Amino acid sequence: MLDDLYQETILDHGRKPRNHRKLPNATHRAEGYNPLCGDRLVLELRVEGERIEDVAFEGCGCAISQASASLLTTEVKGTTTALAVALSQRFRAALTTDETPEGLGELECLLGVRNYANRVKCATLAWHALTSALETGSTVTSE
Numbered sequence: 001m002l003d004d005l006y007q008e009t010i011l012d013h014g015r016k017p018r019n020h021r022k023l024p025n026a027t028h029r030a031e032g033y034n035p036l037c038g039d040r041l042v043l044e045l046r047v048e049g050e051r052i053e054d055v056a057f058e059g060c061g062c063a064i065s066q067a068s069a070s071l072l073t074t075e076v077k078g079t080t081t082a083l084a085v086a087l088s089q090r091f092r093a094a095l096t097t098d099e100t101p102e103g104l105g106e107l108e109c110l111l112g113v114r115n116y117a118n119r120v121k122c123a124t125l126a127w128h129a130l131t132s133a134l135e136t137g138s139t140v141t142s143e
């Protein structure tokens, strides 16, 4: 029952990804590529001060990678960069252990992939891009 619900969320986000568009005036940007599956995406953020004002992604790949990127945008929009990085770490840690930390929200639906080692990279792709955009400052210069 719960599994069906989780599956439903992934399929819904995979079919109709949220915030799948180009982001005007992006301040941060990172690309992700998963050669195991062929997933590609570009994640763009507009950060003002500490706050993530907007976030969007473009690209294509399997349902897991698209759903994960889509859920990422809905989870981190409006939050702070520090909270977004913390969530990324929590989510990626949860995928490589059997523990389910608090506060993952809808992201919990993706934890089913931890039983499939080669799909874990699909689920973490967008989150690696998020961390690299925010931490290594691969920023877009907008004049």
Ligand code: ZN
Binding pocket: 034, 037, 038, 039, 061, 062, 063, 064, 065, 122
């Ligand atoms: Zn994939």
